[in-house]
Amino acid sequence: MSETRQDLAKIEGTYVFDGAQSSKGYRLNKFFFSLNRAENRAAYKEDPEALMERFGLTDWEKRKLREKDWLALAREGGANIYFMYKMGSVTGDSLQHIGAAFRGETLEEFLSTRKVKGAR
Amino acid sequence: MGRIVAGIGSSHVPAAGAAFDQGKQDAPEWKPLFDGYRPAMDWLREAHVDVAIFIYNDHGSEFFFDKYPTFAMGVAKSYPPADEGWGPRPLDPVPGDPGFSWHVAESLVRESEFDMTVCQELSVDHGLLMPLPLLWSHQPEWDIKVVPVAVNVVQHPLPTARRLWKLGQALRKAVESYPEDVRVAVLGTGGLSHQLHGERFGFRNEEWDRRFMERIVSRPEELVELSHHDYMVQGGAEAVEMIMWLGMRGAMSPEVKLVHQNYYAPMLTGMGLLLLEDTASS
Numbered sequence: 001m002s003e004t005r006q007d008l009a010k011i012e013g014t015y016v017f018d019g020a021q022s023s024k025g026y027r028l029n030k031f032f033f034s035l036n037r038a039e040n041r042a043a044y045k046e047d048p049e050a051l052m053e054r055f056g057l058t059d060w061e062k063r064k065l066r067e068k069d070w071l072a073l074a075r076e077g078g079a080n081i082y083f084m085y086k087m088g089s090v091t092g093d094s095l096q097h098i099g100a101a102f103r104g105e106t107l108e109e110f111l112s113t114r115k116v117k118g119a120r
Numbered sequence: 121m122g123r124i125v126a127g128i129g130s131s132h133v134p135a136a137g138a139a140f141d142q143g144k145q146d147a148p149e150w151k152p153l154f155d156g157y158r159p160a161m162d163w164l165r166e167a168h169v170d171v172a173i174f175i176y177n178d179h180g181s182e183f184f185f186d187k188y189p190t191f192a193m194g195v196a197k198s199y200p201p202a203d204e205g206w207g208p209r210p211l212d213p214v215p216g217d218p219g220f221s222w223h224v225a226e227s228l229v230r231e232s233e234f235d236m237t238v239c240q241e242l243s244v245d246h247g248l249l250m251p252l253p254l255l256w257s258h259q260p261e262w263d264i265k266v267v268p269v270a271v272n273v274v275q276h277p278l279p280t281a282r283r284l285w286k287l288g289q290a291l292r293k294a295v296e297s298y299p300e301d302v303r304v305a306v307l308g309t310g311g312l313s314h315q316l317h318g319e320r321f322g323f324r325n326e327e328w329d330r331r332f333m334e335r336i337v338s339r340p341e342e343l344v345e346l347s348h349h350d351y352m353v354q355g356g357a358e359a360v361e362m363i364m365w366l367g368m369r370g371a372m373s374p375e376v377k378l379v380h381q382n383y384y385a386p387m388l389t390g391m392g393l394l395l396l397e398d399t400a401s402s
């Protein structure tokens with residue numbers, strides 16, 4: 001069944017990672033991808049601004065990262081969640097933290113919607 | 121000749137890999153998941169599978185968007201665990217089977233016109249490594265060889281559900297044209313329902329998951345007909361990766377025997393496991 005990009009755009013609270021998003025998010029996602037390497041994780045922990053600068057992030061991208069505005073990064077910034085959640089390895093934010101922020105909830109509020117707290 | 125003896129659908133959840141490494145198999149929040157794999161592991165041991173073809177996806181571990189293959193496969197001697205951001209998992213590299221893998225590549229590209237990106241170095245992430253040690257023993261060494269087949273289910277445009285089904289059929293043709301006796305399992309990993317981004321984060325749909333697991337056994341054509349949009353609406357945006365289970369099912373005989381299944385959805389992801397026996401080979 002063929003479908004258009006318009007079809008894909010219509011799910012509420014969902015930002016389909018398509019070509020437009022991937023082009024827009026290229027720098028950001030490349031920065032997140034770099035966190036697969038221990039030396040880059042160490043570099044971030046040492047001096048986050050320097051690593052963001054090395055990957056040529058814009059002022060907006062840097063600001064949203066400092067603010068941990070995960071929703072804006074995904075929606076307007078083109079960040080892909082599989083790449084962005086690697087930030088947790090240097091900031092300590094779990095996927096649930098990031099998810100709660102997406103929903104505009106605290107972590108506790110989000111976890112209260114789940115059956116079992118420890119698993120995922 | 122090569123024979124497909126089993127098909128397996130399994131979720132792939134990074135937190136479950138971490139729980140495994142931390143020895144949390146009997147922790148109350150994880151036990152229903154890990155226990156669910158034991159009957160499958162026992163059955164597979166008796167089935168003497170030589171090679172497992174894994175239809176899975178990479179999650180920003182090995183492939184970046186500078187060059188993003190729609191379909192890639194490994195032909196390597198071994199596949200090291202990827203560093204996904206927290207250091208590689210403490211598992212030995214998984215052995216491959218270059219001779220068999222190159223045969224599969226030849227057959228896919230020449231006979232079936234599936235133009236694969238062929239990889240001689242490939243690290244594997246939770247898309248393959250989470251289910252693997254729950255299905256085959258990894259100590260003292262891996263009791264299985266793998267052929268990783270990586271699918272783009274991350275950056276749209278994605279291959280369609282039908283394309284995955286056809287990939288499965290092509291894999292069967294490849295296996296059955298292999299001159300040596302090799303017993304093969306085909307796996308499709310991913311899903312089931314989950315959404316990991318946007319305000320819809322945390323969306324799950326247990327009813328859809330259970331129906332999917334029923335239909336993939338007896339009425340897979342219905343699932344082949346569905347669009348990406350259908351999968352994302354019903355299962356959550358990241359559940360579109362469930363189309364990889366159709367790659368597994370497409371590789372199986374039309375009739376299959378349901379050997380074992382498990383379902384557990386405690387947190388973000390509906391975690392499913394399905395073990396099917398190929399009836400053409402029994």
Ligand SMILES: [Fe+2]
Nearest residue numbers: 177247310361
């Ligand atoms: Fe996945």
